[in-house]
Amino acid sequence: MLNSRYSFGGDEHIFVEVSEEMSLEAFFKALSMTNAVREASIKGVTEICPANASFQIKFDPDLIHPDDLMSELKRMEEEAGRASPVLNTRIIEIPVYYQDPWTHETLMRFRERHQDPSSSDIDYAARINGFASVDEFIAAHSGQPWFVSMVGFVSGLPFLYQMVDRPHQIQVPKYLRPRTDTPKLTVGYGGCFSCIYSVRGAGGYQMFGITPMPIYDPTQQTGYLKDFMVFFKPGDIVKWKPIDRAEYDRCVAAVEANTFAPRIREVEFSLDAFNADIEGTNAKLLEALNAD
Amino acid sequence: MPIDVRKTGLATTVQDLGRPGYYHLGIPMGGAMDRFALRCANLLVGNDEGAACLETVFMGPELTFTEDTLIAVTGAELPPKIDGEIRETWTALAVKAGQTLSFDYLRAGARAYIAFAGGIDTPPMLGSRSTYAIGGLGGIDGRAVQAGDVLPLGTPARPVAEGRTLAERLRRLPGNPAELRVLPGLYWHRITEASGERFFAETWKVALEADRMGYRFQGGTPMEFVDREPPFGAGSDPSNITDACYPYGSIQIPSGTEPIILHRDAVSGGGYFMIGTVISADMDLIGQLQPQTPTRFVKVNMHTALAARRERASQLAAMREALG
CATH class of the missing domain: 2.40.100.10 (Cyclophilin-like)
Structure with a gap:
């Protein structure tokens, strides 16, 4: 049973920590509570931000007293606990060029900020997670699907949670000191989360590779980002597809010609079914992704 | 009636009151860091409070006007100069076509707001003209203002007189400490x-x-x-x-x-x-x-x-x- 912790973030935010530690249970509870708050259309609530194992509400205290909103949220927690953790969502295949030259060039520039200056980020991650080789590590990273448990930090950046049991989850510390540069579309890793850097900039996550697929386009020229500039939303499921340089170049050319279309399939995800049979649930998700 | 940017200062961006509503996707509200100063600069020149202004840090830009207009500088105590002559902050100032706006050294505060009658009329993105450089949104092509840029202005909402000023007791800057x-x-x-x-x-x-x-x-x-x-x-x-x-x-x-x-x-x-x-x-x-x-x-x-x-x-x- 997860007992949420409530706190005011100044006079304009309420911060709710569903659980200190990450789990899909905590994510689902945070998501169902934020959905309940959105549906309730509470006067004065201006922003609803779900996160991995917590969420945040921004409000206008001129329209609702902070204590009243706090009571309302606590009341909603009881209802959210009864919601069945089923999500109609989509699974997306994201091509990844692991060990690409661009993130490699960048990680070499910031070696003195890393735990192990003598190896690359992915060598280090493979070693501390007990993999015999980088290839085995890539197979583990790309073999099972991932859950988008938060969108944020900057411009549509997804945090992704590995859909395997806890003993098999990859964990990697962040850089000792954040880099001042990260290539756009770097596939990164910090704590138990993968991410895709949506834009170029500072970052503290380990860098494993790069995707040719834009996930944020403020100009909305990219075909699949015409309706909205941000690609991901919490609850999306992702499958990484390892690609080589030739495939990467083909994808980039397709993106530039605006003919690149990500493989996306609609799926239903049930947390109970997942917990009962992780491998079986994932196999069905991948079957849906690969069906034509 | 565009404005030509001759020099940019340290960091000068187009800002209004921001774009709330997208924080759950990692897109912050943005907008003026000192919202009171931006509102005041706009009211001084007859704009709606939330019109887009320039936000400039520590040292101001140098701008040349192609038509007569009204401006106001609020926020930090960064005195404007019109063709080299030091003028008042927190005051509506008339400038003529061909004149140049530059700035004296910073006396207090950090960020000044420069409002123009009609407001800066760059294209709004997600409901705001505010520059969010990390995400390439707002301003001019999603970035800070550069020398050589041309800033378009909107049509003035209402005519106001030059010389209007906000009394000092109504202004606000941090103390020390x-x-x-x-x-x-x-x-x-x-x-x-x-x-x-x-x-x-x-x-x-x-x-x-x-x-x-x-x-x-x-x-x-x-x-x-x-x-x-x-x-x-x-x-x-x-x-x-x-x-x-x-x-x-x-x-x-x-x-x-x-x-x-x-x-x-x-x-x-x-x-x-x-x-x-x-x-x-x-x-x-x-x-x-x-x-x-x-x-x-x-x-x-x-x-x-x-x-x-x-x-x-x-x-x-x-x-x-x-x-x-």
Whole structure:
């Protein structure tokens, strides 16, 4: 049973920590509570931000007293606990060029900020997670699907949670000191989360590779980002597809010609079914992704 | 009637009152760091309060006008010069086609707002013209203003007279030492009671890393953490949390050493604990702090925070009344 912790973030935010530690249970509870708050259309609530194992509400205290909103949220927690953790969502295949030259060039520039200056980020991650080789590590990273448990930090950046049991989850510390540069579309890793850097900039996550697929386009020229500039939303499921340089170049050319279309399939995800049979649930998700 | 940008100063961006509504996707509200100053600059030249202005830091740009217009400079005490002649801040000033606006040296504060009659008319994105450079949104091509840019202006909403000014008692800049009121909370329980008391007792200093995303402070004693087993997913450093949302104004202390207050271009979340949040009434002041400014954090409760918010609202009402 997860007992949420409530706190005011100044006079304009309420911060709710569903659980200190990450789990899909905590994510689902945070998501169902934020959905309940959105549906309730509470006067004065201006922003609803779900996160991995917590969420945040921004409000206008001129329209609702902070204590009243706090009571309302606590009341909603009881209802959210009864919601069945089923999500109609989509699974997306994201091509990844692991060990690409661009993130490699960048990680070499910031070696003195890393735990192990003598190896690359992915060598280090493979070693501390007990993999015999980088290839085995890539197979583990790309073999099972991932859950988008938060969108944020900057411009549509997804945090992704590995859909395997806890003993098999990859964990990697962040850089000792954040880099001042990260290539756009770097596939990164910090704590138990993968991410895709949506834009170029500072970052503290380990860098494993790069995707040719834009996930944020403020100009909305990219075909699949015409309706909205941000690609991901919490609850999306992702499958990484390892690609080589030739495939990467083909994808980039397709993106530039605006003919690149990500493989996306609609799926239903049930947390109970997942917990009962992780491998079986994932196999069905991948079957849906690969069906034509 | 466009304006030609001759020089940009250190960092000059187009800002209005921002684009709330997309923080859950990592796109912050943005907009003027000192919202009171931006509203005032607009009212002085007859614009709606939320029209787009230039926000300039420490030293101003140099601009040439192609048509007669009305301007006002508010916020930091950064005196404007029209064809070299020093003029008043917080005052509607007439400029003629062909004249050049430049700035004298900074006397106080950090960010000045330059309003033009009609407002800057760059294309709005997600409902705002504010520049969010990290995400390439707003302003001119999603970036800060550069020499050679041409700033388009809208049609003036209503004619107003030059020379109108906001009385000094209605203006607001931080004191020295600056005082920022803070509501403790969020992950306050991660530090010891003694460490929490020390945070409020000590005088901190604004660091060089102080921008639209956040303000860093130095010079205080590092935090003392309460022992714990790192929760799964949080990371091993005692200052780590499972990545969560960050409130605007929240104070995070990576590794427990240098507090960072997130501002209008905040990152929407991350993995560092926060000890509390600067109250809404004091957010405008942060953007006016220069590096090295001694700063005290003052502990308040929600009652005080809401009273301060009402006081700010009445000051805003008084400003509107004076310029109405």
